[in-house]
Amino acid sequence: MAKIKTPTPAMIRYAKKNRKPKKYSPGREAVKRFCRNRNAIVGFVIISVLLVIAILAGILAPYEYQAQDYTSAFQGPSAAHLFGTDNYGRDILSRCLYGARYTLLLALGCVTMAFFTGGALGIIAGYFGGTVETAIMRFMDVLQSIPQVLLAISLTSALGNGIPQLITAITVSSMPVISKNCRAAILNVKNSEYVEASKAIGVGQARMIIKHMIPNTVGVMVIYVVGMMSASINIMASLSYLGVGLVPPTPEWGLILSEAKSYFTSFPHMVLFPALMILLTILAFNMLGDGLRDALDPRLK
Numbered sequence: 001m002a003k004i005k006t007p008t009p010a011m012i013r014y015a016k017k018n019r020k021p022k023k024y025s026p027g028r029e030a031v032k033r034f035c036r037n038r039n040a041i042v043g044f045v046i047i048s049v050l051l052v053i054a055i056l057a058g059i060l061a062p063y064e065y066q067a068q069d070y071t072s073a074f075q076g077p078s079a080a081h082l083f084g085t086d087n088y089g090r091d092i093l094s095r096c097l098y099g100a101r102y103t104l105l106l107a108l109g110c111v112t113m114a115f116f117t118g119g120a121l122g123i124i125a126g127y128f129g130g131t132v133e134t135a136i137m138r139f140m141d142v143l144q145s146i147p148q149v150l151l152a153i154s155l156t157s158a159l160g161n162g163i164p165q166l167i168t169a170i171t172v173s174s175m176p177v178i179s180k181n182c183r184a185a186i187l188n189v190k191n192s193e194y195v196e197a198s199k200a201i202g203v204g205q206a207r208m209i210i211k212h213m214i215p216n217t218v219g220v221m222v223i224y225v226v227g228m229m230s231a232s233i234n235i236m237a238s239l240s241y242l243g244v245g246l247v248p249p250t251p252e253w254g255l256i257l258s259e260a261k262s263y264f265t266s267f268p269h270m271v272l273f274p275a276l277m278i279l280l281t282i283l284a285f286n287m288l289g290d291g292l293r294d295a296l297d298p299r300l301k
Contacts, residue, residue, distance in 0.1 A: 030219075033295040040291020046284035054101040061094035065251045074267050084269040086260060092270065095251040096277050102252045103281070106163065107232040110170040111225055118175030119182045119221070126186030127209055136179070144176035152235055156244040166245050170235050174228060181224050185217040192216075219296035226292055230285035237278050253278050 034040055053060060069089035077084045083092035121140070125133040143151065155169035189195060190213070198212050237254030239245035241261075246252045248259065253274045260270035 030295040034291055037291040037294055039287045040294070043284040043287030043289075043291065046280060047288060050100050050104060050281060050284070053097055054104050057097045057101050061091075061097045063091040063094045065090065065095045065098040066249050067091070067094075074263070076267070076269055083273040084267070086256075086270050087263060092256070092273055095256055096253065096274055098251040099253045099256060099274065099277065100281075102246075102250060103233055103236065106167065106236060106252075107229050110167050110174065110232040110236070111228045113167060113171040114174040114178050114228065115182075115221075115225070117171060118178040121175070122179035122182030123186050123209060123214070125179070126183035126190065127205070127213070133183075137183070140176040140179050143172070148173045148177075148231075149235060149238055152239060153242065153244055156239055161244065161247045163246065166236065166239065169239070170232050173235065174232065178224065178228065182217075182221065185220045186213055188220075189213050189216050223289060223293045223296060226285055226289040230282045230289070233278065233282055233285070 240254030
């Protein structure tokens with residue numbers, strides 16, 4: 001039988017001295033914090049499912065979203081129509097599935113355009129400061145003085161209904177918040193040592209912003225993107241519900257609600273399911289945004 005050697009104090013000190021230190025990675029630590037947040041995981045799963053639904057809507061939908069069958073109008077939830085049918089006999093489940101495609105893609109387009117416009121202006125204002133910052137921020141203050149939904153309604157009323165007009169209205173109404181958040185993120189890193197060192201070796205302004213400053217604010221900006229997704233979906237549904245957003249027969253959730261509001265007391269299922277889709281999506285983005293904030297915000301490490 002082999003003898004079991006008891007570790008001596010010298011052996012323990014040698015083992016501790018030669019133990020390999022664990023590699024620290026900010027990204028890995030952020031992922032660990034994110035995975036420990038149950039609400040964030042739930043939000044991420046819901047959004048992932050919605051993205052799959054949006055991509056595979058043509059396969060998952062049991063009927064065409066425009067297919068009308070007046071003999072099946074106003075039917076409640078059943079085996080043939082899980083969400084029931086509307087006043088034209090259209091399957092509400094199919095319209096809600098296709099609605100995920102329209103809602104998520106349009107919201108992503110609005111947020112992208114808002115960051116390319118308002119975000120760029122905020123970055124320029126934060127970096128250059130002085131007269132440039134004053135001019136940009138005062139313009140954003142003028143836009144922000146108008147309530148966001150009211151500004152979007154005014155723009156869509158002036159431009160007309162349609163997808164380009166809706167994206168333009170939501171983009172302009174979202175620019176003040178995004179520009180100020182991006183300006184604040186740039187100001188946080190503007191006086192950092194690596195920025196001063198880059199200036200000392202003659203790095204150009206464009207390279208300084210693109211290569212050194214923006215990458216170090218990506219974590220904060222990702223949080224803003226997720227938050228703006230829920231806000232854009234909310235505004236989009238509100239505009240369509242008020243009749244100044246998209247036009248029928250587009251299966252956007254707010255527009256489905258608008259078409260069904262006259263039948264709410266008699267056929268509540270026509271309003272219930274699209275409203276739940278909006279509620280679930282906004283809730284999921286808010287949960288994901290909170291989780292990303294806890295994982296990526298350096299002040300919460």
